[in-house]
Amino acid sequence: MERFLPERAEKAAEMVAAALHQNLPLALAGAGTKAALGRPVVADAMLSSARMNRILLHEPEELVLTVEAGALLSEVNELLAKRRQMLAFEPHEMAPLLGTSGEATLGGIVAASCHGSRRFRAGGVRDHLLGFKAVNGFGEIIEGGGRVMKNVSGFDVSKLVAGSFGTLCFLTELTFRVWPVAEAEETLAISGLPDRKALEILRGIAGEPMDASGLAHLTSGASSGLSHVPDLGSGPLTLIRLEGAREAVSENAAALLLRFKALAPRRLGREVSARLWGAISALEPFAILAGAVWRLSAPPGAMQAAVSAIGPLAAIYDGAGGFCSLLVEEGLDGEAELIHETMKVHGGHATLLRANETLRGRINVFPPLESPNLMLTKRVKAAFDPRGIFNPGRMYEGV
Amino acid sequence: MRLDPIDERIAARRAEIIAGLRAAAPDCRVIDSDDALSAYDSDALSIVRQKPLCAVLPGDTAEVAAVLAYCHREGVNVVPRGAGTSLSGGSTPRGDAILLGLSRLNRILDIDIANRCIVTQPGVTNLSLTRAVEGQGFFYAPDPSSQSACSIGGNVAENSGGLHCLKYGLTTNNILGVECVLVDGTVMRLGGKHLDPGGLDLLGVLTGSEGMMAIVTEVTVRIVPRPPVQRALLMLFASIEAAGQCVADVIAGGITPAAMELMDRASVAAIEAHCAPGYGDAAAVLIAELDGTRAEVDAMALRMTAIATGAGALSVRESRDEAERQKLWLGRKIAFAAIGRKARDMICMDGTIPRKRLPAVLAEINRMAAHYRLGVANVFHAGDGNLHPLILFDAMKDDELARAEAFGADILKLCVAEGGVLSGEHGIGLEKRDLMPVMFSESGLMQQQRLRCAFDAEARLNPGKVFPELHACAELGRVHVREGRFRFPHLPRM
Structure with missing residues (x-):
């Protein structure tokens, strides 16, 4: 697959326009450490933000950080640590778990909504992303949100972009709120x-x-x-x-x-x-063990019952039981339906984090949606990417 | 500020529409008498008034769905309304729209302490949620100053904030799920009692969509353990710069107060004249609230006092008990009333700026005040950068209203130019929609409108709000493919 590496948003917009002209599906990526996450994408070319990797602004007294989407998590963490600040949602590398290589970018972390143990107290990616710039599937440069935390000017598009797995737009710039490191x-x-x-x-x-x-x-x-x-x-x-x-x-x-x-x-x-x-x-204990890995979210009081109904090989409960990651045997199609069904019954949902490509192509990686939700999701996708050229099918069929 | 011309074709069908609604939802209250509708002719942005076609007050989700399905079928506009406390005209009615009031959906459905959440109907007031769980040691964190009147459904529509945002976040950070009705009457659920959506975060974008995406009929909110100790610190400064420096040092020093409020010289003078809380002739007054366990609050109060002294505070007072805490807050709590006494009319602006720009922004606002020949006083949520300039005028005098509006628009443009935003917590609504291009690019605005089209392709829900111009969804959705460029020219490849 060819990889295209724009250095500026304007270049990325030109490339998307060209891809539109040729009806060419694009796989969107940062460094590609999470390429094995989600449903497999069939695309002829990859558009990557790896060369847009500058840290543009960090104002410690404003608790704000702006980076290009390809900025490396390790570099951002190092910079923030010097001023005793942090991204409070605990983003982390996923390559060891997923068996990929390279270092995570902030763009990838936002797209995959990658957060850690502090999420239940401090909020997730969605709560810390203040604003963004991106190229949409019309080939236009768009922006959403702003640079300040208290902002109700226009629709809160940042929330939608976080966790959209590159199905809506190609992220080019991100602004986060940062928190002080606790004493x-x-x-x-x-x-x-x-x-x-x-x-x-x-x-x-x-x-x-x-x-x-x-x-x-x-x-x-x-x-x-x-x-x-x-x-x-x-x-x-x-x-x-x-x-x-x-x-x-x-x-x-x-x-x-x-x-x-x-x-x-x-x-x-x-x-x-x-x-x-x-x-x-980072779910390190599962990185060294074979098997499929699922991420569950449920009302904390219901999680333990849900997990024991599933019967995994191993489990890591987090956020006082609001989240749980499971290791299960890989390759059983029926297992996926059981997990989705069990989580639905217990008022939560499940997402498949790690499995081989064949399995990810066959089962529901993301929680199955009821018909009105799925239809709305497809209309939202079309509002950003009407020709469906970004990461086609990464989340759902047609999304 | 202007109301759009109404669609006379819809207004002319008024009798037929009222009859149609009564048939479509027989148990739903439909208010159509001219007198009764006077109560519904504006929200808290009361300088803009217009009676709706009729007011419709459903009693459950099925009635909301029936009303929306009827309006969708018949091409009738719908303006949703919670408690009508919007300061930006979020629920300003229109003569070609029904007003859909959610006030009868006013029951708390489930208090679930084990899962730290409450399931409630949208018409319940914000404060009632805290009241319902405070006995068990919890509270609902977002606390807009209208909290005894405003409804949780309205809070979701406006993504309401409050004094305690810096530490506890806005509405969007404190809700887990909703049941909502789409414009065609389809009922759907987003989220639940768990964190994080499965799939796209539609709940995240629905929150703060100002009634333009769906009607919320049930909300699940998170509740937070109530900190055992709350303590106020009152700090007086000889200049706004010194107070601003103190705020920056507190934040950079790793302290996150529950609230931090700053008042400028004009506000201080008005408050001192009103109730003499002992501010003297301070040029700036900073009040901070610390909360947590006793050890946490003791430690933070010590550090903050040192920082304030270092920044040149004239005095620092710390509350020793609840009565004194209330007393230290009193001046801030009556600020709007005290300032309001100085003029016949007042508009409260609502921009957010990067905190450190405060001294420069205040100096510029005072310069503008001289230019427009109007009084202004500033109250600032210093913790989160949300600025509330209060513009004083007399609407009965020559062109003072027009000057006040122009002054307000200039302030918001200044906020954006300084790296801030048009609205921190009041919303865009009708009041600020024409300023949206100051903050967003044309393509950014088009993207937001396309998103709205995904929810409401005919723009029937709360038309005329947020966006300066109406574009048809079909036009917005068109892809303009540029001419035959060769494949990805001049780009580095691997």
Whole structure:
């Protein structure tokens, strides 16, 4: 496949116009680390933002960052860290999980709505993307949102672009809100809790005002993949991350230690904590194991029942049970329908994160939509890309 | 500000339309008497008034669907309305449209503490949601100042904000799902009690669409644990620059206050004259609110006091109890009333700017005030950059209304030029629609309208709002393929 690498939005717009003229479907990409995510796309050419990789603006006192879509996550993280700031939704590399190569771009992270453990508290990509520029399927340069967080001027198109998997437009520029890195961070780890009990505890803490910014539970099949992180012990692993002012974190940690004394909790300091949550956000335990990986979203109170109905090989619950990633055996078509159906019954949904291309071409990768939703989704797609030249079929047939 | 000429062909069918609605939804309240309709001739942007064809008050989702299906079939415009508190004319009625009021859908359906959410009908007021869960230690975070009157359905339509946005976000960051009715009467659900949509984030774009995409008939909102301690800090400054510096240092120092409000010299003088809260002759007053556990608030208050002192604060006062916290906030809470006493009429503008541009923007606004020969006072949500200049005028005097409107438009253009936006929380509506090209490119505006076409191809829902010109969807959807260019010229390849 030919790859086209514009260096400016105007060039990208010319290329899209040319593709329109020739009715040429385009695969849209950043660095391509998430090419194995979604339904397989059949396209003759690829349009990539890899050469549009500048960081355009970072104003720490305004909590704002503007980058070109091809900017590398690693470079952005490094820049923000120097000023003790961060992208609070915990974007991460997905190449190790997906078996692809290269480094993630911010454009790809937005398109795939890639967020981590802090999502339930701090919001996801959709909540932190303030504005964007892109080329639509008419070959026009469009913009949406702005540079400030409080903005209700016109439709909130940024929300739609986040998680649209390149089916609506080719992103060229992105503006995010950034957050200060918390002064202190600490994680409590408890080993050996049964899933149901662990999730009950995590949900309870999510309802308390102590700024827990990570509430995760790993079944033994998943926690064994973290053996490179020290001090974790073995068996199922329940994790509580506290972030905030130094005094507050140590006070809350002390209170939790006392409350769960009988469960023998261990305190993990900032460095180990940061490594650990990075590994959980990126689903590192599943990177080294074979099988299909699903991402579930459900009402926190319903998740554990849904997961036990599915019966995965391993599970990583996150966000106090609002999210869960599953490892299941690959290659069973019926499994996909069971998972979608189970999640629907429990008031949530499932998305297939990792599977071989054949399987991704055959089953519903994204949650099946009811007819009015699917029809509306197709009309929205057509409002951006009427000829269907961007990532055809990546999310749904015709979308 | 102007109302569009109405479609006389629709207005002429008034009797037939009213009869048709009564037949289509027999249990739905249809208000058609001239007297009763006076109550529905404007929203909170009360300088623009027009009676609707009739007001329709459905009692459930099925009636909303029946009314919309009828209007869709018969080519009748629909203006939705929650509590009618929009300051931008989001629900300004039209003589060629029915007014669809959601006030009768006023029940909370499900309080689900385990999943930290409430399922509610759209006519429930914002404050009622917090009232419903505060006993269990939770609250609903977005708190527009109209919160005792405004409805949650209207909040979704306008993506309402409030004082606490910096820490807790806007409506869009605090809702999980909706049931809504499309223009043709199709009922659909977006989201649920879980985070993140499956598929495209249609809920995200519906939120803040100002009643132009669908009618929301049920909302699931997230609730947040209520912080045990709230504390106010009152800081006086000798210049707006020093206060602005303090705000920048607080943010860059990694502190996220729950709220941070700044008032300029004109506001301070008006408030001092009204109730003398002890601001003296400060040129700027900054009030911050910290919330969290006691340890968290103690630590933050210490750091913030040091930052304020470093930025040259004349004094810093910290509330010791709830009564004192209320007292420190009092001046800010009565600011609009105090300033309003100084003039017959007042318009409240609503732009957002990058915080650090505040001193420059205020200086320019004061220069404009001299040019337009009108008074102005500024209240600023300093935490999130949302600026509320209050323009004082007397509509009965010669051309003061026109001057006030021109002044307001200049302020918003200034906000955009400084890297900000036209509206931080009031919405575009009728009030600011003609300014949209100041902020968006032609193609950017066309894209938003195409998106609207995906929901409502005949532009029947809330026509005449948000966009300066009406384009037909068929025209907007046309692809103009440029002439025979060779394949991808002059581009680097791999």
